[in-house]
Amino acid sequence: xxxxxxxxxxxxxxxxxxxxxxxxxxxxxxxxxxxxxxxxxxxxxxxxxxxxxxxxxxxxxxxxxxxxxxxxxxxxxxxxxxxxxxxxxxxxxxxxxxxxxxxxxxxxxxxxxxxxxxxxxxxxxxxxxxxxxxxxxxxxxxxxxxxxxxxx
Numbered sequence: 001x002x003x004x005x006x007x008x009x010x011x012x013x014x015x016x017x018x019x020x021x022x023x024x025x026x027x028x029x030x031x032x033x034x035x036x037x038x039x040x041x042x043x044x045x046x047x048x049x050x051x052x053x054x055x056x057x058x059x060x061x062x063x064x065x066x067x068x069x070x071x072x073x074x075x076x077x078x079x080x081x082x083x084x085x086x087x088x089x090x091x092x093x094x095x096x097x098x099x100x101x102x103x104x105x106x107x108x109x110x111x112x113x114x115x116x117x118x119x120x121x122x123x124x125x126x127x128x129x130x131x132x133x134x135x136x137x138x139x140x141x142x143x144x145x146x147x148x149x150x151x152x
Contacts, residue, residue, distance in 0.1 A: 011043070071105060
């Protein structure tokens with residue numbers, strides 16, 4: 001799908017505030033509600049807009065510790081990735097999992113209430129994952145920038 005300047009303006013507005021009503025979005029974009037709604041629906045159908053969501057403040061919800069794990073797998077078993085990922089997805093405190101090319105195979109984001117909670121997750125769940133070869137843990141100290149916004 002080819003996006004024009006109006007589509008890009010709508011996407012920028014939605015990235016700023018996904019809760020905008022069609023009427024408010026249309027007004028801010030300089031459109032009437034009908035054409036605005038049709039453009040949004042077209043971008044949703046084309047997969048440009050994958051959905052709308054809210055971002056929760058994990059610290060306000062009592063999850064004050066965030067650790068990034070860089071994991072190298074023992075790939076001698078042919079299904080090491082699949083087995084590891086299947087089990088890792090089951091850990092509720094794992095907020096994100098990415099597979100990578102390079103020395104590190106997997107990056108996982110783990111959120112916990114405090115250090116004691118993280119240590120429990122690490123000892124009882126993370127170390128129990130199949131095909132682990134090496135783990136490097138990086139604890140978040142401060143977050144300088146965190147956005148899902150794209151430069152449209």
